[in-house]
Amino acid sequence: MTNLSEAAPHRLLGLYDSPFVRRVAVSMHLYGIPFEHVSLSVFRQMDAMRPINPLFKVPMLTLPNGETLYESAYILDYLDELACERGLAALIPRQGAERRQVQQLMALATVATEKAVAIEYEHKRPSELLWAEWTDRLRGQMRQAFAMLEEKLVGDFLFGNRLTQADITTVSGIGFVRYVRPDEWAEVASACPALSALADRLEASAAFQAVPIDQ
Ligand SMILES: N[C@@H](CCC(=O)N[C@@H](CS)C(=O)NCC(=O)O)C(=O)O
Structure with a gap:
Protein backbone atom coordinates (compact mmCIF):
# COMPACT_ATOMS: atom_id res chain seq x y z
CA MET A 1 0.00 0.00 0.00
CA LEU A 91 -8.72 15.59 -19.32
CA ILE A 92 -11.88 14.88 -21.33
CA PRO A 93 -13.35 18.11 -22.74
CA ARG A 94 -16.69 18.77 -21.06
CA GLN A 95 -18.85 19.26 -24.15
CA GLY A 96 -19.32 19.45 -27.89
CA ALA A 97 -17.28 18.08 -30.78
CA GLU A 98 -14.05 18.07 -28.74
CA ARG A 99 -15.62 15.84 -26.10
CA ARG A 100 -16.96 13.46 -28.74
CA GLN A 101 -13.64 13.25 -30.56
CA VAL A 102 -11.60 12.57 -27.42
CA GLN A 103 -14.16 9.95 -26.32
CA GLN A 104 -13.95 8.21 -29.71
CA LEU A 105 -10.15 8.06 -29.46
CA MET A 106 -10.64 6.62 -25.98
CA ALA A 107 -13.04 4.08 -27.47
CA LEU A 108 -10.29 2.88 -29.84
CA ALA A 109 -7.81 2.73 -26.97
CA THR A 110 -10.33 0.79 -24.90
CA VAL A 111 -10.86 -1.77 -27.67
CA ALA A 112 -7.10 -2.25 -28.00
CA THR A 113 -6.75 -2.59 -24.22
CA GLU A 114 -9.73 -4.90 -23.69
CA LYS A 115 -8.53 -7.20 -26.46
CA ALA A 116 -5.01 -7.23 -24.98
CA VAL A 117 -6.45 -8.13 -21.56
CA ALA A 118 -8.54 -10.86 -23.20
CA ILE A 119 -5.40 -12.28 -24.90
CA GLU A 120 -3.69 -12.35 -21.50
CA TYR A 121 -6.69 -14.11 -19.91
CA GLU A 122 -6.69 -16.69 -22.73
CA HIS A 123 -3.17 -17.58 -21.66
CA LYS A 124 -4.38 -18.31 -18.14
CA ARG A 125 -6.20 -21.40 -19.44
CA PRO A 126 -4.65 -24.88 -19.18
CA SER A 127 -2.69 -25.40 -22.41
CA GLU A 128 -5.13 -28.08 -23.67
CA LEU A 129 -7.95 -25.52 -23.47
CA LEU A 130 -6.19 -22.76 -25.42
CA TRP A 131 -8.20 -21.70 -28.47
CA ALA A 132 -5.75 -20.44 -31.06
CA GLU A 133 -8.39 -19.13 -33.50
CA TRP A 134 -10.01 -17.03 -30.77
CA THR A 135 -6.65 -15.59 -29.71
CA ASP A 136 -5.94 -14.74 -33.36
CA ARG A 137 -9.24 -12.89 -33.57
CA LEU A 138 -8.44 -10.94 -30.38
CA ARG A 139 -4.95 -10.14 -31.69
CA GLY A 140 -6.38 -8.89 -34.99
CA GLN A 141 -8.83 -6.60 -33.18
CA MET A 142 -6.12 -5.27 -30.86
CA ARG A 143 -3.79 -4.56 -33.79
CA GLN A 144 -6.57 -2.92 -35.78
CA ALA A 145 -7.43 -0.57 -32.90
CA PHE A 146 -3.77 0.38 -32.41
CA ALA A 147 -3.39 0.93 -36.17
CA MET A 148 -6.41 3.26 -36.16
CA LEU A 149 -4.90 5.24 -33.27
CA GLU A 150 -1.56 5.40 -35.09
CA GLU A 151 -3.33 6.97 -38.07
CA LYS A 152 -4.85 9.65 -35.81
CA LEU A 153 -1.57 10.56 -34.16
CA VAL A 154 -0.12 13.36 -36.26
CA GLY A 155 1.38 15.70 -33.63
CA ASP A 156 2.61 15.28 -30.09
CA PHE A 157 -0.80 14.20 -28.75
CA LEU A 158 -3.76 12.25 -30.07
CA PHE A 159 -6.08 15.23 -29.85
CA GLY A 160 -5.17 18.92 -30.20
CA ASN A 161 -1.93 20.10 -28.74
CA ARG A 162 -2.46 19.06 -25.15
CA LEU A 163 -2.56 15.91 -23.09
CA THR A 164 -6.05 14.38 -22.88
CA GLN A 165 -7.51 11.18 -21.52
CA ALA A 166 -7.13 9.73 -25.03
CA ASP A 167 -3.34 9.79 -24.57
CA ILE A 168 -3.48 8.47 -20.99
CA THR A 169 -5.83 5.60 -21.85
CA THR A 170 -3.80 4.68 -24.94
CA VAL A 171 -0.47 4.71 -23.11
CA SER A 172 -1.91 2.77 -20.14
CA GLY A 173 -3.05 0.11 -22.61
CA ILE A 174 0.32 0.05 -24.34
CA GLY A 175 2.04 -0.21 -20.96
CA PHE A 176 -0.02 -3.30 -20.20
CA VAL A 177 0.78 -4.99 -23.53
CA ARG A 178 4.47 -4.19 -23.17
CA TYR A 179 4.54 -5.55 -19.63
CA VAL A 180 2.55 -8.77 -19.94
CA ARG A 181 3.04 -9.69 -23.61
CA PRO A 182 6.22 -8.05 -24.89
CA ASP A 183 6.11 -10.33 -27.94
CA GLU A 184 2.73 -8.91 -28.95
CA TRP A 185 3.95 -5.35 -28.36
CA ALA A 186 7.07 -5.83 -30.51
CA GLU A 187 4.83 -6.61 -33.48
CA VAL A 188 2.53 -3.65 -32.85
CA ALA A 189 5.39 -1.23 -32.16
CA SER A 190 7.04 -1.87 -35.50
CA ALA A 191 3.75 -1.03 -37.25
CA CYS A 192 2.99 1.93 -34.96
CA PRO A 193 6.15 4.05 -34.46
CA ALA A 194 4.26 7.23 -33.50
CA LEU A 195 2.29 5.44 -30.79
CA SER A 196 5.45 3.82 -29.55
CA ALA A 197 7.14 7.23 -29.26
CA LEU A 198 4.10 8.67 -27.45
CA ALA A 199 4.24 5.79 -24.97
CA ASP A 200 7.98 6.33 -24.36
CA ARG A 201 7.44 10.03 -23.77
CA LEU A 202 4.47 9.66 -21.41
CA GLU A 203 5.97 6.73 -19.50
CA ALA A 204 8.91 9.05 -18.72
CA SER A 205 6.57 11.77 -17.38
CA ALA A 206 6.07 12.38 -13.65
CA ALA A 207 2.45 11.16 -13.60
CA PHE A 208 3.26 7.78 -15.17
CA GLN A 209 6.49 7.41 -13.21
CA ALA A 210 4.49 7.95 -10.00
CA VAL A 211 2.45 4.80 -10.72
CA PRO A 212 4.87 2.11 -11.88
CA ILE A 213 3.16 -0.81 -13.52
CA ASP A 214 4.79 -3.38 -11.22
CA GLN A 215 3.64 -1.71 -7.99
N1 LIG B 1 -14.53 -1.94 -18.04
C1 LIG B 1 -13.83 -2.14 -16.80
C2 LIG B 1 -12.75 -3.18 -17.02
C3 LIG B 1 -11.98 -3.46 -15.75
C4 LIG B 1 -11.25 -4.79 -15.82
O1 LIG B 1 -11.43 -5.61 -16.74
N2 LIG B 1 -10.40 -5.02 -14.83
C5 LIG B 1 -9.69 -6.27 -14.77
C6 LIG B 1 -8.23 -6.05 -14.43
S1 LIG B 1 -7.42 -5.39 -15.85
C7 LIG B 1 -10.34 -7.15 -13.71
O2 LIG B 1 -10.89 -6.65 -12.74
N3 LIG B 1 -10.27 -8.45 -13.92
C8 LIG B 1 -10.83 -9.41 -13.05
C9 LIG B 1 -12.05 -10.04 -13.64
O3 LIG B 1 -12.55 -9.57 -14.67
O4 LIG B 1 -12.51 -11.04 -13.08
C10 LIG B 1 -13.23 -0.81 -16.34
O5 LIG B 1 -12.86 -0.02 -17.21
O6 LIG B 1 -13.17 -0.56 -15.12
Missing part, protein backbone atom coordinates in the same frame (compact mmCIF):
# COMPACT_ATOMS: atom_id res chain seq x y z
CA THR A 2 1.27 3.45 -0.87
CA ASN A 3 0.14 6.61 0.84
CA LEU A 4 0.41 9.48 -1.64
CA SER A 5 -0.62 11.99 1.02
CA GLU A 6 -1.02 12.22 4.76
CA ALA A 7 -4.79 12.61 4.51
CA ALA A 8 -5.33 10.05 1.71
CA PRO A 9 -9.07 10.72 1.49
CA HIS A 10 -9.64 8.64 -1.67
CA ARG A 11 -8.79 4.94 -1.82
CA LEU A 12 -7.97 3.23 -5.15
CA LEU A 13 -8.16 -0.56 -5.24
CA GLY A 14 -6.26 -2.66 -7.78
CA LEU A 15 -2.80 -3.29 -9.14
CA TYR A 16 -1.21 -0.92 -11.64
CA ASP A 17 -0.66 -3.82 -14.01
CA SER A 18 -4.34 -3.28 -14.74
CA PRO A 19 -4.44 -0.60 -17.48
CA PHE A 20 -7.84 0.50 -16.17
CA VAL A 21 -6.53 1.03 -12.65
CA ARG A 22 -3.44 2.74 -13.98
CA ARG A 23 -5.30 5.27 -16.13
CA VAL A 24 -7.29 6.28 -13.05
CA ALA A 25 -4.13 6.56 -10.93
CA VAL A 26 -2.30 8.63 -13.58
CA SER A 27 -5.32 10.95 -13.86
CA MET A 28 -5.49 11.40 -10.08
CA HIS A 29 -1.82 12.22 -10.05
CA LEU A 30 -2.25 14.79 -12.83
CA TYR A 31 -5.18 16.39 -11.02
CA GLY A 32 -3.25 16.45 -7.74
CA ILE A 33 -5.90 14.35 -5.97
CA PRO A 34 -4.20 12.42 -3.16
CA PHE A 35 -5.16 8.80 -2.68
CA GLU A 36 -4.29 5.66 -0.83
CA HIS A 37 -3.40 2.83 -3.17
CA VAL A 38 -4.72 -0.53 -2.01
CA SER A 39 -2.50 -2.80 -4.00
CA LEU A 40 -4.35 -6.14 -4.07
CA SER A 41 -4.56 -8.63 -6.94
CA VAL A 42 -7.99 -9.81 -8.13
CA PHE A 43 -6.44 -13.21 -8.81
CA ARG A 44 -3.73 -13.85 -6.23
CA GLN A 45 -5.22 -12.07 -3.18
CA MET A 46 -8.89 -12.95 -3.35
CA ASP A 47 -9.22 -13.61 0.39
CA ALA A 48 -7.93 -10.14 1.25
CA MET A 49 -10.01 -8.53 -1.49
CA ARG A 50 -13.33 -10.29 -0.73
CA PRO A 51 -14.39 -8.08 2.23
CA ILE A 52 -13.46 -4.91 0.32
CA ASN A 53 -14.70 -5.85 -3.16
CA PRO A 54 -16.51 -9.17 -3.56
CA LEU A 55 -17.01 -8.41 -7.28
CA PHE A 56 -13.25 -8.93 -7.81
CA LYS A 57 -13.34 -6.27 -10.51
CA VAL A 58 -10.93 -3.33 -10.44
CA PRO A 59 -10.51 -0.41 -10.35
CA MET A 60 -12.75 0.45 -7.44
CA LEU A 61 -12.50 3.95 -6.00
CA THR A 62 -13.71 4.70 -2.48
CA LEU A 63 -14.65 8.35 -2.01
CA PRO A 64 -14.07 10.35 1.16
CA ASN A 65 -17.79 9.95 2.04
CA GLY A 66 -17.48 6.15 1.83
CA GLU A 67 -19.24 5.78 -1.55
CA THR A 68 -17.63 3.23 -3.88
CA LEU A 69 -17.31 3.66 -7.63
CA TYR A 70 -16.74 0.87 -10.17
CA GLU A 71 -15.89 1.07 -13.89
CA SER A 72 -12.93 3.24 -14.81
CA ALA A 73 -14.90 5.38 -17.32
CA TYR A 74 -17.34 6.42 -14.57
CA ILE A 75 -14.47 6.97 -12.13
CA LEU A 76 -12.75 9.22 -14.68
CA ASP A 77 -16.00 11.12 -15.12
CA TYR A 78 -16.14 11.73 -11.35
CA LEU A 79 -12.49 12.87 -11.34
CA ASP A 80 -13.07 15.27 -14.25
CA GLU A 81 -15.95 16.81 -12.35
CA LEU A 82 -13.83 17.19 -9.23
CA ALA A 83 -11.01 18.76 -11.26
CA CYS A 84 -13.38 21.27 -12.87
CA GLU A 85 -14.75 22.26 -9.45
CA ARG A 86 -11.14 23.01 -8.53
CA GLY A 87 -10.64 25.17 -11.62
CA LEU A 88 -8.56 22.68 -13.62
CA ALA A 89 -9.08 21.76 -17.29
CA ALA A 90 -10.69 18.32 -17.55
